[in-house]
Amino acid sequence: MRSAPPVGRRVDSFGEIRYYQPLMPFVHLLRQFPGRPARTLPGEMILPLVLLALGLAMVPAGAAAQDGAVDTPPAMLRPGDRAAIQVWRNAELSGTLTVGEDSTLVHPIYGAVKVAGVPIPTAQERVQQFLTGFTAEPRITFVPEFRVYVGGAVRDPNQHHFPQMSVGAAITRAGGSTAPNRTHRVRLIRDGREWVANLNGDGIAAILQEPIRSGDQIIVEERTTFTRSYVGPALQVLQTITSLLTTYLFIDQVFGSDAKNFEAM
Secondary structure (H helix, E strand, C coil), X not given: CCCCCCCCEEECCCCCEEECHHXXXXXXXXXXXXXXXXXXXXXXXXXHHHHHHHHHHCCCCCCCEXXXXXXXXXXXXXXXXXXXXXXXXXXXXXXXXXXXXXXXXXXXXXXXXXXXXXXXXXXXXXXXXXXXCCCCCCCEEEEEEEEEEXXXXXXXXXXXXXXXXXXXXXXXHCCCECCCCCCEEEEEEECCEEEEEECCCCCHHHHHCCECCCCCEEEEEECCCHHHHHHHHHHHHHHHHHHHHHHHHHHHHHHHXXXXXXXXX
Protein backbone atom coordinates (compact mmCIF):
# COMPACT_ATOMS: atom_id res chain seq x y z
CA MET A 1 0.00 0.00 0.00
CA ARG A 2 1.37 3.41 -1.00
CA SER A 3 1.90 5.71 1.95
CA ALA A 4 0.18 9.07 2.13
CA PRO A 5 2.24 11.98 0.79
CA PRO A 6 3.76 14.33 3.33
CA VAL A 7 1.54 17.12 4.51
CA GLY A 8 2.47 20.52 3.11
CA ARG A 9 3.08 19.18 -0.39
CA ARG A 10 0.82 19.22 -3.42
CA VAL A 11 -0.03 16.05 -5.36
CA ASP A 12 -0.96 16.45 -9.02
CA SER A 13 -2.76 13.91 -11.23
CA PHE A 14 0.52 12.19 -12.10
CA GLY A 15 1.53 11.61 -8.50
CA GLU A 16 4.36 14.14 -8.55
CA ILE A 17 4.99 15.76 -5.15
CA ARG A 18 6.07 19.39 -4.95
CA TYR A 19 6.23 21.86 -2.10
CA TYR A 20 3.53 24.52 -1.94
CA GLN A 21 4.89 27.29 0.27
CA PRO A 22 1.61 28.89 1.49
CA LEU A 23 0.62 25.56 3.05
CA MET A 24 3.57 25.48 5.44
CA PRO A 25 1.32 26.61 8.35
CA PHE A 26 -0.30 23.19 8.11
CA VAL A 27 3.11 21.57 8.51
CA HIS A 28 3.82 23.56 11.66
CA LEU A 29 0.33 22.71 12.87
CA LEU A 30 0.84 18.97 12.53
CA ARG A 31 4.26 19.07 14.18
CA GLN A 32 2.43 19.95 17.37
CA PHE A 33 0.75 16.53 17.20
CA PRO A 34 3.48 14.13 16.07
CA GLY A 35 1.43 11.08 16.90
CA ARG A 36 -1.41 11.78 14.46
CA PRO A 37 -0.03 13.31 11.25
CA ALA A 38 -1.30 10.93 8.60
CA ARG A 39 -4.63 9.94 10.19
CA THR A 40 -5.83 13.41 11.10
CA LEU A 41 -4.88 15.46 8.02
CA PRO A 42 -3.71 13.32 5.08
CA GLY A 43 -1.93 15.05 2.26
CA GLU A 44 -4.84 14.41 -0.12
CA MET A 45 -6.84 16.96 1.90
CA ILE A 46 -4.48 19.82 1.13
CA LEU A 47 -5.43 20.41 -2.51
CA PRO A 48 -9.20 20.49 -1.81
CA LEU A 49 -8.57 22.98 0.97
CA VAL A 50 -6.57 25.18 -1.39
CA LEU A 51 -9.32 25.04 -4.00
CA LEU A 52 -11.90 25.85 -1.34
CA ALA A 53 -9.91 28.87 -0.18
CA LEU A 54 -9.44 30.15 -3.72
CA GLY A 55 -13.13 29.64 -4.44
CA LEU A 56 -14.13 31.64 -1.37
CA ALA A 57 -11.66 34.38 -2.25
CA MET A 58 -13.08 34.70 -5.77
CA VAL A 59 -16.65 35.31 -4.61
CA PRO A 60 -17.45 38.81 -5.86
CA ALA A 61 -18.24 41.44 -3.24
CA GLY A 62 -20.34 44.54 -3.66
CA ALA A 63 -22.21 45.82 -6.67
CA ALA A 64 -20.93 45.03 -10.13
CA ALA A 65 -19.67 47.88 -12.27
CA GLN A 66 -22.17 49.17 -14.81
CA ASP A 67 -21.57 49.32 -18.53
CA GLY A 68 -22.34 52.35 -20.66
CA ALA A 69 -22.73 56.03 -19.86
CA VAL A 70 -23.12 57.28 -16.31
CA ASP A 71 -26.66 58.09 -15.25
CA THR A 72 -26.91 61.82 -14.55
CA PRO A 73 -30.04 62.62 -12.52
CA PRO A 74 -31.17 66.23 -12.08
CA ALA A 75 -29.11 68.12 -9.52
CA MET A 76 -31.04 68.23 -6.24
CA LEU A 77 -30.20 68.88 -2.62
CA ARG A 78 -30.63 66.16 -0.01
CA PRO A 79 -30.58 66.20 3.79
CA GLY A 80 -27.00 66.80 4.90
CA ASP A 81 -26.16 69.03 1.94
CA ARG A 82 -25.68 72.77 2.30
CA ALA A 83 -26.81 75.92 0.54
CA ALA A 84 -24.78 79.12 0.48
CA ILE A 85 -27.24 82.02 0.34
CA GLN A 86 -26.15 85.61 -0.12
CA VAL A 87 -28.80 88.34 0.11
CA TRP A 88 -27.68 91.72 -1.16
CA ARG A 89 -27.27 94.22 1.67
CA ASN A 90 -28.68 91.84 4.26
CA ALA A 91 -26.08 89.93 6.23
CA GLU A 92 -28.65 88.55 8.68
CA LEU A 93 -30.35 86.58 5.92
CA SER A 94 -27.05 85.44 4.39
CA GLY A 95 -24.97 82.41 5.25
CA THR A 96 -24.18 78.78 4.49
CA LEU A 97 -27.07 76.68 5.77
CA THR A 98 -27.45 72.93 6.22
CA VAL A 99 -30.39 71.01 4.79
CA GLY A 100 -32.20 69.23 7.63
CA GLU A 101 -33.84 65.82 7.66
CA ASP A 102 -37.22 67.43 6.93
CA SER A 103 -35.78 68.92 3.70
CA THR A 104 -35.84 72.49 5.10
CA LEU A 105 -32.92 74.78 5.83
CA VAL A 106 -31.68 74.64 9.41
CA HIS A 107 -32.16 78.30 10.31
CA PRO A 108 -34.55 80.20 12.59
CA ILE A 109 -35.89 82.20 9.64
CA TYR A 110 -35.52 79.84 6.67
CA GLY A 111 -36.90 76.86 8.62
CA ALA A 112 -40.15 76.92 6.61
CA VAL A 113 -38.46 76.68 3.19
CA LYS A 114 -38.14 73.19 1.72
CA VAL A 115 -35.25 72.98 -0.71
CA ALA A 116 -34.44 69.24 -0.87
CA GLY A 117 -35.79 66.83 -3.44
CA VAL A 118 -36.48 69.45 -6.12
CA PRO A 119 -34.29 70.75 -8.97
CA ILE A 120 -31.85 73.48 -7.93
CA PRO A 121 -33.65 76.27 -9.87
CA THR A 122 -36.88 75.38 -8.05
CA ALA A 123 -35.10 75.49 -4.67
CA GLN A 124 -33.68 78.90 -5.51
CA GLU A 125 -37.11 80.19 -6.55
CA ARG A 126 -38.58 79.02 -3.24
CA VAL A 127 -35.93 80.90 -1.27
CA GLN A 128 -36.40 84.02 -3.36
CA GLN A 129 -40.17 83.86 -2.99
CA PHE A 130 -39.80 83.44 0.78
CA LEU A 131 -37.60 86.54 0.97
CA THR A 132 -40.28 88.72 -0.60
CA GLY A 133 -41.77 88.82 2.90
CA PHE A 134 -38.71 90.80 3.99
CA THR A 135 -37.92 92.90 0.93
CA ALA A 136 -39.84 93.77 -2.22
CA GLU A 137 -37.29 92.61 -4.77
CA PRO A 138 -34.71 90.37 -3.08
CA ARG A 139 -31.44 89.96 -4.95
CA ILE A 140 -29.78 86.70 -3.97
CA THR A 141 -27.19 84.17 -4.99
CA PHE A 142 -27.97 80.53 -4.24
CA VAL A 143 -25.10 78.05 -4.41
CA PRO A 144 -25.82 74.38 -3.57
CA GLU A 145 -23.05 72.42 -1.87
CA PHE A 146 -23.40 68.68 -2.33
CA ARG A 147 -22.16 66.20 0.25
CA VAL A 148 -19.68 63.95 -1.59
CA TYR A 149 -17.18 61.38 -0.35
CA VAL A 150 -13.79 61.28 -2.07
CA GLY A 151 -11.51 58.49 -0.92
CA GLY A 152 -8.78 56.06 -1.82
CA ALA A 153 -5.45 57.31 -3.14
CA VAL A 154 -6.11 61.03 -2.56
CA ARG A 155 -4.42 63.41 -0.13
CA ASP A 156 -7.60 64.27 1.76
CA PRO A 157 -9.87 61.20 1.81
CA ASN A 158 -12.97 62.47 3.52
CA GLN A 159 -16.53 63.64 3.15
CA HIS A 160 -16.67 67.05 1.52
CA HIS A 161 -19.25 69.67 0.59
CA PHE A 162 -18.61 70.84 -2.96
CA PRO A 163 -20.52 73.22 -5.21
CA GLN A 164 -21.50 72.03 -8.64
CA MET A 165 -18.38 70.66 -10.34
CA SER A 166 -17.13 67.60 -12.18
CA VAL A 167 -15.86 64.35 -10.69
CA GLY A 168 -12.35 65.22 -11.83
CA ALA A 169 -12.55 68.64 -10.15
CA ALA A 170 -13.77 66.98 -6.93
CA ILE A 171 -10.70 64.72 -6.95
CA THR A 172 -8.50 67.78 -7.39
CA ARG A 173 -10.27 69.62 -4.56
CA ALA A 174 -9.60 66.58 -2.34
CA GLY A 175 -5.87 67.09 -2.89
CA GLY A 176 -5.47 64.98 -6.00
CA SER A 177 -3.90 61.56 -6.17
CA THR A 178 -1.20 60.72 -3.64
CA ALA A 179 0.79 58.73 -6.19
CA PRO A 180 -0.29 59.46 -9.79
CA ASN A 181 -0.08 56.22 -11.68
CA ARG A 182 -1.51 55.15 -14.98
CA THR A 183 -2.57 51.87 -13.39
CA HIS A 184 -4.97 53.69 -11.05
CA ARG A 185 -8.67 53.78 -11.78
CA VAL A 186 -11.64 55.89 -10.71
CA ARG A 187 -14.76 54.33 -9.24
CA LEU A 188 -17.98 56.36 -9.10
CA ILE A 189 -20.74 55.01 -6.85
CA ARG A 190 -24.14 56.68 -7.18
CA ASP A 191 -27.49 55.53 -5.81
CA GLY A 192 -26.36 51.92 -5.44
CA ARG A 193 -24.78 51.68 -8.90
CA GLU A 194 -21.16 52.10 -9.84
CA TRP A 195 -19.01 52.89 -12.83
CA VAL A 196 -15.27 52.18 -13.10
CA ALA A 197 -12.70 53.39 -15.61
CA ASN A 198 -8.92 53.02 -15.75
CA LEU A 199 -6.93 56.25 -15.99
CA ASN A 200 -5.51 55.03 -19.29
CA GLY A 201 -8.85 53.62 -20.47
CA ASP A 202 -11.37 54.89 -22.99
CA GLY A 203 -14.13 55.63 -20.47
CA ILE A 204 -12.13 57.75 -18.03
CA ALA A 205 -12.94 61.07 -19.70
CA ALA A 206 -16.68 60.49 -19.34
CA ILE A 207 -16.38 59.78 -15.61
CA LEU A 208 -14.00 62.66 -14.86
CA GLN A 209 -16.27 65.11 -16.71
CA GLU A 210 -19.44 63.81 -15.04
CA PRO A 211 -21.03 66.46 -12.77
CA ILE A 212 -21.18 65.44 -9.12
CA ARG A 213 -24.46 64.72 -7.39
CA SER A 214 -25.41 64.58 -3.73
CA GLY A 215 -24.34 61.31 -2.12
CA ASP A 216 -21.72 60.43 -4.74
CA GLN A 217 -18.77 58.31 -3.67
CA ILE A 218 -15.61 58.85 -5.71
CA ILE A 219 -12.80 56.38 -5.11
CA VAL A 220 -9.34 56.57 -6.65
CA GLU A 221 -7.83 53.11 -6.37
CA GLU A 222 -5.09 50.94 -7.74
CA ARG A 223 -6.12 48.51 -10.39
CA THR A 224 -6.59 45.10 -8.84
CA THR A 225 -4.17 42.30 -9.66
CA PHE A 226 -4.56 38.54 -9.34
CA THR A 227 -2.29 38.51 -6.29
CA ARG A 228 -4.12 41.37 -4.56
CA SER A 229 -7.61 40.11 -5.44
CA TYR A 230 -7.32 36.35 -5.00
CA VAL A 231 -4.04 35.06 -3.57
CA GLY A 232 -4.10 37.36 -0.52
CA PRO A 233 -7.72 36.58 0.43
CA ALA A 234 -7.09 32.87 -0.23
CA LEU A 235 -4.19 32.85 2.22
CA GLN A 236 -6.39 34.54 4.80
CA VAL A 237 -8.95 31.78 4.34
CA LEU A 238 -6.21 29.18 4.75
CA GLN A 239 -5.15 30.81 8.00
CA THR A 240 -8.73 30.58 9.23
CA ILE A 241 -8.86 26.90 8.27
CA THR A 242 -5.56 26.36 10.11
CA SER A 243 -7.01 27.90 13.27
CA LEU A 244 -10.09 25.73 13.05
CA LEU A 245 -8.00 22.61 12.54
CA THR A 246 -5.82 23.52 15.49
CA THR A 247 -8.89 23.72 17.71
CA TYR A 248 -10.25 20.47 16.31
CA LEU A 249 -7.01 18.56 16.81
CA PHE A 250 -6.63 19.85 20.34
CA ILE A 251 -10.18 18.85 21.31
CA ASP A 252 -9.85 15.51 19.53
CA GLN A 253 -6.57 14.72 21.27
CA VAL A 254 -7.82 15.64 24.73
CA PHE A 255 -11.23 13.97 24.56
CA GLY A 256 -9.95 11.07 22.43
CA SER A 257 -7.37 10.21 25.07
CA ASP A 258 -10.01 10.41 27.80
CA ALA A 259 -12.27 8.06 25.85
CA LYS A 260 -9.50 5.48 25.39
CA ASN A 261 -8.62 5.63 29.09
CA PHE A 262 -12.29 5.11 29.94
CA GLU A 263 -12.54 2.06 27.68
CA ALA A 264 -9.37 0.59 29.16
CA MET A 265 -10.83 0.70 32.70
